[in-house]
Amino acid sequence: MHLRRPATAVAAATICVALGLTACGSDSDDSATGSTPGGKTTLTVSLFGTFGYKEAGLFDKYQADHPEITIKYDSTEQEKNYWTALQTKLASGSGASDVQAIEVGRITDVAQNQGDKWLDLKGTSAGAQVASYPAWKEAAATTKDGAVLGLGTDIGPTGICYRTDLMKAAGLPSDPAELATKLTSWDDYIAMGEQFKSKAPKGAAWTDAAGGLYNVVVSTESKIYYDESGQLIWNTNPAVKHAYDLAAKAGQDGLTAKLGQFTPEWDSGFGKGSFATIACPSWMIGYIKGKAGDAGSGKWNVTTLPGGVGGNWGGAYLSIPKQSKHQKQAADLIKWLTDPEQQATVFNKVGNFPSNKGAFTLVADTKDDYFSGAAIGKVFGDIAASAPTQIHGKDDGTIQNQISTALQSVETNHVAPDKAWATLNDTLKNQLG
């Protein structure tokens, strides 16, 4: 009998702990977002890929100028993983950082469907910045009610980056200006690819992936998957079909290295010289430097898209979730990070092209030794000036992803392009309803 009592007590205690655990499970812990007693504020910043703030020392500089602020920063390599985690935190109402980045492919979804989750930046110190942006950049982040939910960090003026050594080896021009005159259309680009293929060094393809080629071809269009009224037009838009056919042909003809973008094999392809050319939004400059390493220095160059048309691929925004406990300080940080000077610093460091108009002149003279001394400031500035104003829709990301998958099935699984297109139609119809 005397044994039983303590045992019951233990059992009861276990139950209490179990209940306590379940009850506490959803509580937010203050330590993650809280301020320390000394008046110091810890700002959490979550980004994906490379934004360049850390790399360019901007966080350190901000902390030095604002001793009361401590910045806790993290970055997720793959945007899709970042986005999923963020959505969970938004839905549960806790865990999001004070500053969160949003990719351009998501911004329409945010502006249309998540207006209640994000802070209207117009009412904050960062609001003054809105006027400094190209109208289309900020329009994408604006809700029906006129709230601005994100400030642009960069845009993605797109050219073609190429390996000068591989071009020379295949007997093709390696000077960007000469190359630009030879490439007057995408058909020229494919034709040059055939030339390259016949004389190329072993193991080198003309371009990295059919999906990458597709992305850059549609990046020159203003209407892609949605029209002005927000209707889905992706399967009736001739521009999409044209880009698809072109990329599928390149894939079928063996002009691609068949490397899925943003996979480890793709990454190592930059250094190994697995491909001679790659669609190159300005942010790719930093990516190439990171993956090709010092050995690639001086081997790369950049030229404009065929026909000199402007393309735009990517670009992101900085936003503050309403659940943030330090909205004012977060807004101050965003304001500072999106100032022209800081955007110019980031461009010089990692190549993310500024989206603040004030920064355009600051970067105009930038040259890059890694890219054979190319005047990347002028090249990407000119492309940005002629880039189209794109219409975005909430399912852009899903559609783009599935088109890439369809093109991959053409290049790696030898599916006929028409069949892959039909499958794509079924899949997207099934998924988007």
Add this chain to the structure above:
Amino acid sequence: MSDVSSAAAAGASPDTASSTASTASGGSGEGPSSQDAPPPASVRVGERRRRTWRQRAFRFEAKAAPYAYVSPFFLIFAAFGLFPLVNTVWISLHEYKLGSEMTWIGLDNFRWLFSNPLFYNALWKTFTIGVLSTVPQLLLALALAHLLNYSMRVRTFFRVSMITPYATSVAAATLVFSELFARDAGFANWILSWFGVGPVDWRNGNWTAQVAIAIIVTWRWTGYNALIYLAGMQSISQDLYEAAAIDGASRWQQFRHVTLPGLRPTILFTIVVSTIGATQLFGEPLLFGNGSADGGAVHQYQTIGLFMYQQGWQYLQLGKAAAVAWVTFLIIVVLVLFNTAIVRWRTRSER
């Protein structure tokens, strides 16, 4: 019982309450001594009350304690097992994109699911990868266990080392195997090149990708199953082997006629467990495809787990994902029942 309790309730006064408290604190040793000299009436009432209170508490405890002992499991199960299960049904009846409101749509998600060719593709791939991995896995495990059942040097070392692949994380194992099966500089292709076989694009081929994943699964689970078989073999009487040996049975005959029949329940257990594991296959194909939930460009290795993950965490369509989850759950239940039915049928036919 009822009159005692009412008397106890009636006799409640500050006096008796304090005496009860004092005797209770005095411990159970006071019980016998109080019977020698009859105590004052009020104390006797308290005494009776005390005993009955204890008896009732004891009875209550005897009845309730088992429930208290088992309750932690059931409470945790209710919170983390039952509630999610029921909530999943609820969500599956809604259109629910993460971050927006839930809308009731009845069985539309299930209609969508059963008319989706990708769902049937995922079911088929789950089945083929399941067969490709489970069958060799169990056969290898059986062979290994049989070998390890004989006396040999450093037997314990071999037995322990079999469990190491199982102890490895899925992520680590899969990343290593991804490298081994790489197209351009992979180890597997290097071996094949000795035999004049050209480089195989493992990841993009239909069957090659499935075989590669099945190899990862087999590598991880063979040792685990072998240990279970070994444990089963230990319970088979050594006398049977000796008798068989005296009768001139070879080792193979011993295996067939002694080991296998004795191991039947164990084998069925591992088949059930492996079937469930194969139905839920997720980590290996996800990581093998570099974290893409597509399971290859033509979904050549998209299992039902990946399909569900894609709906839920790539498209954020939690309603659809919940429908997939429930259908998967039902499939597993059916498979288990099917397995059990086979066992019953086998045992009955043997009698």
